[in-house]
Amino acid sequence: MDLKEKTNNKFKKLLEEGKQVFQRYGWTGDSWHKFPPGNEYLRFRTESLNLIKKVCGEDSEHYQQLRRIAENKTTANNSFYFNLCYGVVEAAYRDFTDDFLFDMRAMLQADLLGDFIEQAEVLLEEGYYVPAASLTGAVLEDTLRKMCDKRNISYPVKTNINMLNDFLVKDSAYTKLTQKEITAKADIRNNADHANFNQFSTSDVKDMIGWVKRFASDHLK
Numbered sequence: 001m002d003l004k005e006k007t008n009n010k011f012k013k014l015l016e017e018g019k020q021v022f023q024r025y026g027w028t029g030d031s032w033h034k035f036p037p038g039n040e041y042l043r044f045r046t047e048s049l050n051l052i053k054k055v056c057g058e059d060s061e062h063y064q065q066l067r068r069i070a071e072n073k074t075t076a077n078n079s080f081y082f083n084l085c086y087g088v089v090e091a092a093y094r095d096f097t098d099d100f101l102f103d104m105r106a107m108l109q110a111d112l113l114g115d116f117i118e119q120a121e122v123l124l125e126e127g128y129y130v131p132a133a134s135l136t137g138a139v140l141e142d143t144l145r146k147m148c149d150k151r152n153i154s155y156p157v158k159t160n161i162n163m164l165n166d167f168l169v170k171d172s173a174y175t176k177l178t179q180k181e182i183t184a185k186a187d188i189r190n191n192a193d194h195a196n197f198n199q200f201s202t203s204d205v206k207d208m209i210g211w212v213k214r215f216a217s218d219h220l221k
Contacts, residue, residue, distance in 0.1 A: 041079035137189025
């Protein structure tokens with residue numbers, strides 16, 4: 001059995017365990033009949049982090065998504081968010097079976113942001129609008145970083161969308177109206193990362209994806 005087959009089996013085993021949790025505790029797609037025990041949630045999340053770290057790398061969006069869930073105070077110990085972890089693993093497995101994961105680091109270096117937007121679109125189509133929003137926000141942040149680099153604008157290593165946005169509008173990279181749009185998209189991303197699900201909708205994420213696609217295309221030519 002080669003490495004790819006072993007990895008495939010690990011993904012399938014983990015996803016099957018997740019499905020069993022959904023069945024045992026009555027996940028309807030919107031809510032639980034009964035929340036899974038915390039230990040099952042933590043075990044699944046830990047196994048997911050370990051597997052995705054090995055397969056995708058620490059810099060991958062899949063791994064970063066899980067880290068945000070694990071480290072956020074709202075989601076870290078609340079088993080309601082089991083479904084978010086499962087969705088990220090499912091997306092990572094889909095990329096693995098399509099041979100995307102082996103190219104992920106090269107994709108980051110080659111500025112192929114469209115591939116990440118496509119992943120966000122797939123997540124949205126399958127009902128995972130929260131990770132789709134977070135992933136699209138990461139694409140927007142990376143786009144702003146690259147714009148700053150092109151304009152020789154210095155920024156801190158630990159930065160964020162709003163800070164980069166301020167730097168760029170001061171350098172006349174775009175209008176105040178565009179600045180407001182970016183601020184609105186940053187709010188959606190932050191709400192997704194902090195599990196404020198009632199603050200945005202599937203429609204908001206769909207609009208966000210379309211806007212970020214156009215923005216990146218216009219400004220990274």
